Amino acid sequence: MENQKRTRFYDWSIEELNKNKNLKKKKTIAIHTCCAPCALYPIEFLYETFHIVLLFDNSNIYPEGEYEKRKNELIKYINEFNKDKEDKIETVFFPYKNNEFMEDLYPFKEEKEGGKRCFICYEKRMDECYKYANEKKYDYFTTVMSISRQKNAEKLNEIGLKLSYKYPNTKYFYSDFKKKKGDDRAHFLKQKYNLYNQLYCGCIYSYQQFLNKKINK
Numbered sequence: 001m002e003n004q005k006r007t008r009f010y011d012w013s014i015e016e017l018n019k020n021k022n023l024k025k026k027k028t029i030a031i032h033t034c035c036a037p038c039a040l041y042p043i044e045f046l047y048e049t050f051h052i053v054l055l056f057d058n059s060n061i062y063p064e065g066e067y068e069k070r071k072n073e074l075i076k077y078i079n080e081f082n083k084d085k086e087d088k089i090e091t092v093f094f095p096y097k098n099n100e101f102m103e104d105l106y107p108f109k110e111e112k113e114g115g116k117r118c119f120i121c122y123e124k125r126m127d128e129c130y131k132y133a134n135e136k137k138y139d140y141f142t143t144v145m146s147i148s149r150q151k152n153a154e155k156l157n158e159i160g161l162k163l164s165y166k167y168p169n170t171k172y173f174y175s176d177f178k179k180k181k182g183d184d185r186a187h188f189l190k191q192k193y194n195l196y197n198q199l200y201c202g203c204i205y206s207y208q209q210f211l212n213k214k215i216n217k
């Protein structure tokens with residue numbers, strides 16, 4: 001029973017994939033994407049079944065130079081991926097507005113990574129992307145973030161479900177990409193493509209934590 005619970009988002013993602021396999025025209029899935037390394041396996045998982053639109057919406061990242069690095073790594077990877085493909089992955093880049101984004105996170109600056117601050121951070125980015133997907137009437141929306149062991153898949157899927165009521169044109173695609181050795185495959189792909197792999201999650205608080213650890217080593 002407990003095992004079933006642990007893989008239910010994964011199982012639902014497989015059910016949804018099976019429903020959409022071999023359609024004459026692929027349906028479209030919009031995917032909130034935090035960085036290239038986290039996107040590798042979700043792309044592999046979804047590409048044969050769906051037409052993919054990646055939404056890079058990450059105003060949480062600090063400093064701006066780091067944001068540009070992560071963005072450029074994604075551009076580089078997708079340009080390479082698309083070269084020999086008929087069905088090309090699309091990318092959409094949202095404006096960087098770190099100051100505005102951090103206003104809602106500031107009251108929770110003392111929280112540990114994985115706490116309330118992070119839940120707000122997930123939801124803000126997913127909300128903006130889901131809104132966009134809904135306006136464009138894309139068939140599905142999901143986020144790559146469940147690939148990470150540091151991100152709470154339960155919470156991500158709870159947010160996704162909640163947003164699906166707010167944005168009814170687009171169905172939420174449940175995911176837990178790390179399950180069934182998804183994280184091993186993601187690790188293998190990261191090594192294979194030798195992508196820039198960030199050393200901290202993204203916001204100024206996780207950056208400070210990373211610097212403090214470095215100093216105290």
Ligand code: SF4
Nearest residue numbers: 118121201202203206
């Ligand atoms: S640690 Fe990561 S998920 Fe949490 S608030 Fe910072 S950037 Fe967002």
